Amino acid sequence: MKKIASMITLLMLVALAVSACGTPAQPTAAPVATEAPATEAPAAATEAPAATPFRVAVVMPSAINDLAFSQSMYDALIRVQTEMGGPDKFDFVYSDNMFVVDDAAAAIRDYASQGFDLIIAHGSQYGSSLQEIAPDFPKTSFAWGTTVDTFGEPNIFAYEAASQEGGYVNGVMAASLTKSDVIGVVGPIETGDAKLYVDGFKAGVAATNPNVTVNVNYIGSFSDVALASEAATTHISAGADVLTGTAQMVVGAIGKAKDSNVLWFGTQSNQTSLAPSIVVANQVYHWEGVLKQMISKIQAGTLGGESFTINLQNGGEVMEFNPDYAIPADVKALADTTIKGISDGTITITLP
Amino acid sequence: MISELFTVTVLIGILSSGVRLATPYLYAAIGETFGQRSGVLNLGVEGQMLLGAFAAFYVAMNTGNLWLGVLAAMFVGALMGLAMAFVTVNLQAQQGISGIGFYLFGLGMSDLLFQKLMGTVHTVEGFPKIAIPILSKIPGLGEILFDQNILVYGAFLLVLLAGFVLNKTNLGLMIRSVGENPDAADSLGVSVARVRYFTIILGGTLSGVAGASLSIALLNVFQQNMTSGLGFIAVALVYFGAWRPLGVLGGALLFSLVNSLQLWIQVLGIPIPSEIAVMMPYVLTILVLVVTVSRVRSPSALTKPFGREE
Secondary structure, eight states: OHHHHHHHHHHHHHHHHHHHHOOOSTTOOOOEEEEEEOOOOOOSSOOOOOSOEEEEEEEEESSSSSSSSHHHHHHHHHHHHHHSTTTTTTTEEEOOOOSHHHHHHHHHHHHHHHHHHHHESSGGGGHHHHHHGGGGTTTTTEEEEEEEOTTTTTEEEEEOOOHHHHHHHHHHHHHHHOSSSSEEEEESSSSHHHHHHHHHHHHHHHHHOTOOOEEEOOOOOOSSHHHHHHHHHHHHTTTTTTEEEEEEEEEEHHHHHHHOOOOEEEEEEEGGGOTTTTTEEEEEOOOOHHHHHHHHHHHOOOOOEEEEEETTTTSSSEEOOOOSSSOOHHHHHHHHHHHHHHTTSSOOOOOO | OOOGGSHHHHHHHHHHHHHHHHHHHHHHHHHHHHHHHHHOOTTTTHHHHHHHHHHHHHHHHHHHHHHHHHHHHHHHHHHHHHHHHHHIIOOOOOOOHHHHHHHHHHHHHHHHHHHIIISOOOOEEEEEEEOOGGGGTTHHHHHHHHHEEEEHHHHHHHHHHHHHHHHHHHHHHHHHHHHOOOHHHHHTTTHHHHHHHHHHHHHHHHHHHHHHHHHHHIBOOOOTTTTTTHHHHHHHHHHHHTTTTTHHHHHHHHHHHHHHHHHHHHTTTTTTOOOHHHHHHHHHHHHHHHHHHTOOOOOOOTTOOOOOOO
């Protein structure tokens, strides 16, 4: 019996290790870094083999394929890697699903002691951990998003998305496309990036057609797919024929929108693949511009102290339209004018 | 504003949402009720649900057969139950800790399989709504109760069936006796181990179905950690329901109805901060627990491993 018991203990440990791979297991579990897949072999492996790659580690709250916040960063890292010439020039590792902040903090500290050139804490909830850790590693550069706060530390970069801009564009289109004059929004928690997006969306709707009602529902969770789905059903019962939403749990809402054949506007990543028949457009985050700026600063010796914002004007936010959805020409034209107006400053978005 | 809550559309909306939201809780909590009535606390429900949800989704996506998906979820849940039974019955491990272990295993394993086999979020065509002839035409009630998908109906039938089995059958008597006084049951020739194996595997199977009801009937997607604490609420509902299937039904409905009520409160623009609205179901659950739990007694042998003293 003893033998079996110890075998079971061993099995449990393996189970813990497995769960640590994908998701944080326990506050004490060491984060397991997942090596990013090499996108392609560098074309000219012969030139300058001596140079060590620029090494980045990133900690993210949800999965790299969440079709939302974390995926936007992962996709950007892949693009930067391709552009810089593959893993020999730019190497990155990541820990995803770090929704427990203590685990994330452990991972950040671990990466810092491993000597990465840049460590990205991709989640506003990681701020206080970073504030504690960064001063212990003055030679390492950290980046924190989404925020504008660098804590006055010389080795912290801050980055954020002006998500209200794409929200505004989505709102303009939504107000033009709704027939019932009711639009539903499924949000996670009323703060940060989500609040910016929702407020921008409401402003866009109000500017286009003040008679349209925008019902907003914050479900209090970034992961409760079931509640997000039921929130969408509630909006549809309340008469909404256009929906939008932000954060990774909206996949539940998109499914409901598809079943009920109501339109969907996405944000953070391109969500078209989930429901090609009803997704109109997505605001997609392209962090690569910000990443490249940070990298060149670090290579020039500046480790932080600056904050960056992606927006429509600097190409960090891109409106991606669903080619399979036949958007009326006048609505598309209105969207294009709006994007242009926001970019050149003729449209200003007033947030509450 | 508040008066808008009492229109027919809104009331029907709240009630039919509540019925749908209650479905996964019912499968998981009824399964857990069997386990706890026989003296085993299984905290791994959430993990069993996640693996069940994944298995159902993956099989349904690849075969196009939803029932095969449900079977896969049941099979995976049963396997998890079997392992849990071995650990708690044969090895007499501490139930709370091993349950958490199984939860973490399910969480990590479903995530790993999702990453390796699917890569990104997909959707399937889930179980369609089935309007029951005649009954679905009853004004109000028809839309709330008789225009849902098959797994929703199944959950409510399961409650009645479970109540019957636990209270009116020989099997139910054995389960209850093993949970109340395993020594006495043992001396009367009831195999405590066998009964507990049965209830834990049954619980796992039903948790698997609970997961399937999410991934291929209600949401039709799979995402990492998609149950997001549902399994733990289900365990709480068993206490809430005082270890009786009908009590569990009441608890699940109450929790779900308040949850759908808060969704509507926000949609109607009733000026309650969203943070407060979101808290409502939990606050209410705690309040009811405080009021009821003092009155009922848990199965005497709950969480106590059984071993003959020889």
